[in-house]
Amino acid sequence: MELLSFKSDFSGRGGRGASGGRGAFRQDGDIEGRRSFGGGDWYRGRDEEVFSRGLQKDGEEKEGGTSAGAKVSYIPPPPPEEENAVFAHYATGVNFDKYDDILVDVSGSNPPKAIMTFEEAQLCETLNRNVAKSGYEKPTPVQKHGIPIISAGRDLMACAQTGSGKTAAFLLPILQHLMSNAAASSKFSEVQEPEVIIVAPTRELIYQIYLEARKFAYGTCVRPVVVYGGTNTGFSIREVLKGCNILCGTPGRLLDIIGRGKVELSKVRYLVLDEADRMLDMGFEPDMRKLVNSSGMPSKEERQTLMFSATYPEDIQRLAACFLKVDYLFLAVGVVGGACSDIKQLILQVTKYSKREKLLELLKTTGAERTIVFVETKRYADFIATFLCQEDVPTTSIHGDREQREREKALSYFRTGRCPVLVATSVAARGLDMEHVQHVVNFDLPKDIDEYVHRIGRTGRCGNTGRAVSFFDPQSDTPLARSLVKVLSGAQQEVPSWLEEIAFSAHGTSGFNPRGEVFASTDTRRGASFLKDHTPQPSQSTAVGPDEDWD
Numbered sequence: 001m002e003l004l005s006f007k008s009d010f011s012g013r014g015g016r017g018a019s020g021g022r023g024a025f026r027q028d029g030d031i032e033g034r035r036s037f038g039g040g041d042w043y044r045g046r047d048e049e050v051f052s053r054g055l056q057k058d059g060e061e062k063e064g065g066t067s068a069g070a071k072v073s074y075i076p077p078p079p080p081e082e083e084n085a086v087f088a089h090y091a092t093g094v095n096f097d098k099y100d101d102i103l104v105d106v107s108g109s110n111p112p113k114a115i116m117t118f119e120e121a122q123l124c125e126t127l128n129r130n131v132a133k134s135g136y137e138k139p140t141p142v143q144k145h146g147i148p149i150i151s152a153g154r155d156l157m158a159c160a161q162t163g164s165g166k167t168a169a170f171l172l173p174i175l176q177h178l179m180s181n182a183a184a185s186s187k188f189s190e191v192q193e194p195e196v197i198i199v200a201p202t203r204e205l206i207y208q209i210y211l212e213a214r215k216f217a218y219g220t221c222v223r224p225v226v227v228y229g230g231t232n233t234g235f236s237i238r239e240v241l242k243g244c245n246i247l248c249g250t251p252g253r254l255l256d257i258i259g260r261g262k263v264e265l266s267k268v269r270y271l272v273l274d275e276a277d278r279m280l281d282m283g284f285e286p287d288m289r290k291l292v293n294s295s296g297m298p299s300k301e302e303r304q305t306l307m308f309s310a311t312y313p314e315d316i317q318r319l320a321a322c323f324l325k326v327d328y329l330f331l332a333v334g335v336v337g338g339a340c341s342d343i344k345q346l347i348l349q350v351t352k353y354s355k356r357e358k359l360l361e362l363l364k365t366t367g368a369e370r371t372i373v374f375v376e377t378k379r380y381a382d383f384i385a386t387f388l389c390q391e392d393v394p395t396t397s398i399h400g401d402r403e404q405r406e407r408e409k410a411l412s413y414f415r416t417g418r419c420p421v422l423v424a425t426s427v428a429a430r431g432l433d434m435e436h437v438q439h440v441v442n443f444d445l446p447k448d449i450d451e452y453v454h455r456i457g458r459t460g461r462c463g464n465t466g467r468a469v470s471f472f473d474p475q476s477d478t479p480l481a482r483s484l485v486k487v488l489s490g491a492q493q494e495v496p497s498w499l500e501e502i503a504f505s506a507h508g509t510s511g512f513n514p515r516g517e518v519f520a521s522t523d524t525r526r527g528a529s530f531l532k533d534h535t536p537q538p539s540q541s542t543a544v545g546p547d548e549d550w551d
């Protein structure tokens with residue numbers, strides 16, 4: 001890829017520290033939106049995303065539905081219409097067939113038999129055609145087990161490693177049900193009655209799920225619609241009113257639209273929570289309760305509830321069970337919370353002062369290969385993006401203080417390779433499926449091991465290989481050492497001896513057996529046999545950085 005030439009005139013908020021000056025800061029203390037570098041990205045200040053928000057207790061910002069706030073005018077561009085673009089996909093990797101060797105555990109009564117091929121899923125002709133056009137030749141383990149479970153009408157809590165095809169595992173049987181039950185052809189109405197509600201924690205992720213739903217529903221009468229924060233509410237409403245069988249949304253916007261009486265819930269047959277552990281932790285649990293208690297929403301006995309994630313802390317599993325029928329099935333593909341072994345994980349010991357130099361060194365070796373650099377705070381994301389741009393590394397950034405338009409542009413620049421480095425906060429940690437992401441760098445390690453698993457899972461997807469390098473600063477990251485050793489050894493990765501030492505000395509040795517771990521069971525209903533050590537981390541139930549922004 002042609003390297004773009006970057007001038008060092010960018011002053012993001014974090015840039016204050018770098019330059020020592022006020023750069024392009026306006027008098028009110030925020031930054032001017034200004035073109036950064038030749039062909040680079042735009043950076044703006046925090047006053048730009050002005051849709052109503054409420055500050056959460058850990059500093060996260062969430063869409064606040066109907067509360068006061070300036071109107072957001074952003075209307076996202078329409079998704080591609082051409083068939084080629086709808087079905088664009090990337091190739092499965094050399095390790096795709098190795099998925100067959102992954103251990104699968106289904107717990108709960110009378111699980112249906114797994115399917116081995118898509119033919120056995122008995123999808124209608126159009127769906128089969130769409131599956132083939134998507135380049136899917138055989139189902140992944142979570143699809144082999146998940147599809148028949150959902151088709152049999154069972155509630156499901158599914159845990160499968162990052163990038164292993166969870167989205168299609170729920171979309172295909174749902175679409176098949178809608179097709180075989182002659183879903184009402186979507187048409188304009190002042191109140192819509194969707195049969196399916198899908199919720200995910202971030203805007204970019206829900207949009208991606210929507211695109212998948214649209215792809216598999218191609219050529220059918222089923223109409224998926226997506227609503228998410230940071231876009232014009234009137235636009236969301238108009239899209240919904242045009243007809244809506246599958247409503248995909250981030251929690252705040254979804255509740256807003258429901259609260260305005262635009263969506264009637266009595267026909268909901270499926271409720272899907274993607275990144276379910278995140279949807280049910282302290283950040284979103286109240287919204288999920290509000291959703292299931294919304295007027296008209298069928299009770300859990302009358303609807304099918306499906307939950308998917310790559311991680312499931314034990315406490316969240318227990319909470320999740322309240323949303324499911326008693327006889328739900330728990331599907332674990334591989335180790336619950338385990339990292340994908342197609343990702344080569346490296347942990348480098350650093351001090352906070354050496355991180356930037358190390359990052360530069362690293363990016364010199366990765367060149368134009370796509371790399372996501374995770375940092376802990378929005379402010380620092382700006383700062384590092386600025387720093388890299390000044391060092392002539394074409395970089396863009398995504399975090400919750402960026403306007404939605406800019407977040408989408410940043411992802412587009414990254415996807416196309418125009419900016420091969422994306423500096424991100426945890427807002428990009430979950431679910432995002434981007435081709436060619438060869439590297440993930442944890443410039444700052446997260447506080448929570450599950451967050452680590454999701455972040456590194458942006459590479460090494462669908463049988464492809466990838467590399468994750470994490471900077472470990474003993475001053476701040478020691479509490480993570482023990483869980484890190486477990487995840488590394490669980491994914492057959494080399495564990496540095498210095499890390500093992502830190503892990504041992506940090507937590508004592510009782511019960512700590514990094515090499516000989518056996519994960520006998522993963523379903524909390526099996527009580528004491530749940531052997532996974534989820535050593536409580538400072539933010540165990542919040543899995544996010546200190547100033548993350550989601551919905």
Ligand SMILES: Nc1ncnc2c1ncn2[C@@H]1O[C@H](COP(=O)(O)OP(=O)(O)OP(=O)(O)O)[C@@H](O)[C@H]1O
Nearest residue numbers: 136138139140162163164165166167310431433462
């Ligand atoms: N059976 C299949 N054959 C080929 N490609 C597939 C198959 N199933 C899924 N994929 C592709 O694999 C990629 C990863 O799938 P998906 O995003 O659903 O993973 P995921 O398990 O939800 O990951 P995450 O935990 O990160 O959210 C996507 O590009 C998807 O289109």
